[in-house]
Structures are given as structure tokens and as C-alpha cells.
Amino acid sequence: MSPERTYRPHVGRLVGFTSQKYPLTIILLIVLDLVDNAVGGIPLTSISAGLAAIGNTPLVRLGKLVPDGAAEVWVKLEGGNPTGSYKDRMAISVLSAAMARGDVTPGDTVVEFTGGSTGTALAFVCGVLGLKFTAVFSDAFSQSKQQAMEAFGAKVVVEKCVDGNITHELAERMKQRALALAEQPSYYYADQFGSPDVRRGYVPLGQEIARSLDGGFDVFCAAVGTGAAMMGTLDGMHEFGVKPKVIALEPSQSPLLTTGKSGGHKVEGIAVFPEPPFLDRSSLSEVRTVDQDKGFEMCRRLAREEGIFGGGSTGLNVCAAIELAVELGPGNRVVTFGCDNGVKYLGGHIYS
Numbered sequence: 001m002s003p004e005r006t007y008r009p010h011v012g013r014l015v016g017f018t019s020q021k022y023p024l025t026i027i028l029l030i031v032l033d034l035v036d037n038a039v040g041g042i043p044l045t046s047i048s049a050g051l052a053a054i055g056n057t058p059l060v061r062l063g064k065l066v067p068d069g070a071a072e073v074w075v076k077l078e079g080g081n082p083t084g085s086y087k088d089r090m091a092i093s094v095l096s097a098a099m100a101r102g103d104v105t106p107g108d109t110v111v112e113f114t115g116g117s118t119g120t121a122l123a124f125v126c127g128v129l130g131l132k133f134t135a136v137f138s139d140a141f142s143q144s145k146q147q148a149m150e151a152f153g154a155k156v157v158v159e160k161c162v163d164g165n166i167t168h169e170l171a172e173r174m175k176q177r178a179l180a181l182a183e184q185p186s187y188y189y190a191d192q193f194g195s196p197d198v199r200r201g202y203v204p205l206g207q208e209i210a211r212s213l214d215g216g217f218d219v220f221c222a223a224v225g226t227g228a229a230m231m232g233t234l235d236g237m238h239e240f241g242v243k244p245k246v247i248a249l250e251p252s253q254s255p256l257l258t259t260g261k262s263g264g265h266k267v268e269g270i271a272v273f274p275e276p277p278f279l280d281r282s283s284l285s286e287v288r289t290v291d292q293d294k295g296f297e298m299c300r301r302l303a304r305e306e307g308i309f310g311g312g313s314t315g316l317n318v319c320a321a322i323e324l325a326v327e328l329g330p331g332n333r334v335v336t337f338g339c340d341n342g343v344k345y346l347g348g349h350i351y352s
């Protein structure tokens with residue numbers, strides 16, 4: 001069996017809507033099925049080459065880092081998406097659905113509070129769809145993520161953190177600022193922690209994994225922030241009739257899901273809120289903690305020994321996946337995410 005990048009023909013949907021602000025009816029072609037390569041028969045590249053590049057990322061088997069006698073470990077390299085993370089999948093899902101409903105029209109401003117990956121994805125898709133984007137960000141996250149959002153045309157406002165830590169208090173402050181901004185006319189709150197279109201955006205990710213491995217895998221583990229990537233991916237796997245054991249991960253520095261106690265940590269994108277809003281605990285076999293420093297060390301080893309360049313959540317994912325592979329032994333397969341591209345973390349604590 002040789003799982004590899006898969007490309008499939010898609011049939012998309014053509015969506016038209018009328019702008020309240022402009023005299024002419026504006027027809028936009030919107031991608032409702034995330035990995036569609038064509039919309040109403042029109043190549044997606046005629047809308048934006050960037051949007052066409054979302055999804056269908058490589059799925060690779062780890063080599064050197066997995067000890068002999070362990071199960072196989074497969075990593076879905078989501079850093080291959082246009083802005084370097086799986087958040088591109090949710091951004092096109094959320095914004096295309098909002099436009100289709102008429103909740104937002106070109107010229108409007110989308111607002112979100114973000115650690116940067118979601119913000120960069122939203123900035124990218126907003127730019128293509130003719131929307132403005134304001135990100136509520138913090139200096140707890142990589143400076144390069146702010147630069148990336150600005151490169152895609154976003155306005156970025158910054159909430160200050162304490163001692164470089166990501167805390168629930170910081171997240172709450174960022175949220176309140178985003179909600180206050182969204183009160184203004186022609187502003188739209190993307191709601192990455194509440195919109196059902198967030199989870200839906202990851203369904204193709206699960207389909208891609210199930211298709212590439214021909215349904216043959218046993219365990220799926222991932223660190224959770226909102227829980228949307230894990231749950232949406234699982235939905236996609238279930239569509240293929242695949243029901244792996246599901247193991248959610250969190251940093252041991254903030255073991256809220258396992259112990260109810262939170263703490264400051266430095267793994268960007270995860271362990272953000274007391275209860276991940278999309279996480280359905282009944283579908284989990286287990287929640288595991290991973291020490292963040294082991295995760296960061298894994299990032300460095302992944303880069304040097306496997307040529308996989310990721311961020312802290314990827315480090316946590318791979319630590320747990322290898323641990324599980326050792327426990328399971330030969331003849332089994334563990335799947336996890338390479339959530340994003342390590343380039344975003346240059347200048348930060350992981351690779352300094």
C-alpha cells in the first residue's frame with residue numbers, strides 16, 4: 001500500500017447573492033465544499049489560485065523517530081495549505097457559508113480573536129472574497145503570525161500578555177475586544193469557537209486520511225484547541241466507515257481536560273478555553289497530557305531527522321503518536337496532524 005497525495009475531481013456549487021450596498025447584483029463564486037477543484041464547472045483557479053490550493057495535503061509515514069517494534073505513525077502535513085496550517089480549511093468553510101447566507105457581503109469587515117493561524121487563514125480568504133479582516137491578537141504568539149496576517153491585508157490589534165504565557169484570562173480579554181469591535185455596523189464576528197461551519201470545514205481532512213490509508217488505521221490522536229479539527233476530521237473518517245480510537249491531547253502544563261486544573265503554557269493554538277467548544281467527549285477513548293518541553297524537542301528532532309517542520313502542537317501530536325505506537329506494537333497504525341508549518345515559529349522559543 002502506498003498512501004500518497006490524492007487529487008480527485010469535484011463538483012461544486014454556484015452561489016449568487018445580492019449586495020445591500022452596491023447597485024448591481026454581485027455574483028460570487030463560492031466554494032462550499034472545501035476541496036472542490038471546480039465550482040459549477042468553472043475551474044477554481046479562475047476565482048483564486050490560492051483557494052484552489054487548500055486541502056489534499058500529503059500524508060507521510062514517520063521513519064527514523066519511530067522505534068523498532070512499534071506501530072506505524074502517519075502524519076498529515078497540513079503545513080502544505082496556502083497559509084501553512086489546517087485553518088485554511090475552516091476559513092473557507094466559515095466565510096463561504098456566511099456569504100451564501102448573506103450574513104456578510106464584499107466590503108464588510110470580518111473580526112476574530114486569534115493566536116494567528118486562524119487569523120492568517122481568515123485574512124487570506126477574506127482578501128480573495130473582497131472582505132476586510134480585523135484580528136484581535138496578542139504578543140503571547142509569534143510575531144511572524146502578525147506579519148503574515150498583515151501580509152494578507154488584515155488589520156491587527158494586540159492585547160498584551162503576562163510573562164509570555166497563553167492563559168484563559170488573556171483569551172477572554174481578546175474575545176471581549178473582538179465582540180466589542182463586531183458591534184459596529186457592517187462587521188461580522190467569524191466565531192471560530194461557535195460556528196458550526198468551523199467543524200464542517202475539516203470533514204474533507206478526515207476523508208483524505210481515510211482514502212489515503214484505505215481505511216486502515218487504528219488510532220487518531222490530536223491536541224485540541226476548539227476541538228473542531230479533531231471532530232470534523234472524525235466526521236470525515238466516519239463517512240468512510242472508519243472508526244479509530246480517538247485520543248485528545250493537552251499540554252501537561254495546562255491539564256484542564258484531565259485534571260480540571262489549568263495553567264500557563266506555550267503551545268500555540270491549543271488548551272485555550274476551559275472546555276473546547278467542539279469537543280465531543282463521548283467520542284474520545286482517552287485524553288492524554290504531553291509535556292510541552294518534550295513536544296518542543298520533538299519539533300526540533302522532526303525538522304532535523306524527518307524533514308518535517310512544524311509548530312508546538314505538531315510536536316505534542318507526534319510525541320503522543322509515537323508513545324501510542326510503542327504501546328500498540330506492529331500491525332497497527334496511528335494517525336495524527338502536522339498542524340502547521342514551522343516557518344511560523346522562527347524567531348520564537350521553539351527554534352531559537
Ligand SMILES: Cc1ncc(COP(=O)(O)O)c(C=O)c1O
Binds near residue numbers: 085118224230268
Ligand atoms: C497551530 C495550531 N495547532 C492546533 C490547533 C487546534 O485546532 P482546533 O482549534 O481545531 O482544536 C490550532 C488552533 O488554533 C492551531 O493554531
